[in-house]
Amino acid sequence: MKAKQVPLVLAAALLAVLATLAVVLSGPRETGQAAPPASAERTEVPVAPSDEPQAEPAAGMAKADPVSIDVPKIDAKSSLIPLGLNADNTIEVPPVTQPLQAGWYVHGPTPGEVGPSVILGHVDGNKQKGIFFRLKELAPGDKVSVARKDGTTAEFAVTKVERVAKDKFPTDAVYGDTTEPELRLITCGGVFDKASRNYLDNIIVFARLIAR
Template identity: 40%
Template sequence: MTEQQKAPTPTQRALPGLLIAGSLGGVGLVMVTLLSFAPTVDDGSGSLTAAAAPQEAPTPVQMENAGAFVLSPTVGPGGKDVPLTPARLEAPPPLAAVPTVPPIPKAQVKTGRAKPTRIKIPKIKVNAVVGTVAMDSKGKLGTPPLSKAGRTGWFTGSPVPGEIGPAIINGHVSTRKGPAVFDRLRELAKGDQIYVYRSDGKVTRFTVSGIEQASKTAFPSARVYGNTKDAQLRLITCGGVFNQKAHSYTDNIVVYATLSKKKG
């Protein structure tokens, strides 16, 4: 056997494989480098055990929350057992459900300005005294005393109910002792009636035009407190999840209503 015909050494025999491996290793390094610049993607994959387990149907709460981040262009009509969703911040107040009537001219009584004294909402069996609340130095609207869970509060910086503009009345949804005056406020729906009695003897009738649940961190101030061309009413209470540490709810329930003729 000549030198040219000598058997290849172990190194020579392994060289082709090393070259191929080196090439693949180089490709692999390039792929790893490219992927390192790509955003991570959550494809929903989990453990094999979890993947093999049968998937449960979504609960009603999950279904309700599924569209929580898609804001509606308008305030919804509301209704019992209907999930309330927030509207876009720039959305206007909902349109009146029934024909409206002209606002009541400003009335004076012996004590000066007329004020609301009682509110009745037949649909949810509310018949409550209306006190007064004001805004503090930090711009936060006050509420009725927790010791008087059945009382509501009229914001004195807003119009008297029946006069032009949005009159504001709030109340608690609950206290540590149990449900409060506006516990069932979320059940109201477009077309329901609200009656506000005034110190000048007038009884104003409002018809609900819409209702929403909005986060307190994204409260629709312009829609709630903004000027209107007719007489409107806003009822406000708490909603959402109760924070035990802060002793407060995450959201607000807001009812929109307009001074109107009796439905029907």
């Protein structure tokens, strides 16, 4: 199954919506986010080369809504609520008053299907740490589990982690078609701008299905 393309109007609106992932009442001291490098807006952690034989691409799982996510390395566990589009075609986000709640984007593949499934969560909110407060700590090889409504669990391994300026959000890389089941985890990061009360960057984790 091919991933559904993000509508063109959504690409333009995406930057503004992702900014709402970190509308908080506190400054960067409470968030623990680091400033971006002075010479770059984008920081990428690539997959380390390996001499071990590469596994065959995982076949896709049947469609099944996700019910929860577990990221052991950063102690992030949450049920998953469906996130669609707002009236202005921007992507919904979990309530900022419930920063420990994650959600999945319903107009893409469900986790485990061929294509990129997307899960969003806050870095913080309401003067509390969010479900993805430590998302930037993930590295290639770290595991992510998504339990599904059909009783199965999709197991993913991180392939790379990026910090990207919001005005350079890689819409195609996040939402574009892929040939195997993949996962994207998205939150805010980088510098907290007190004037706009938003973070300037996004943290994006890319992962691929390794077991089911």
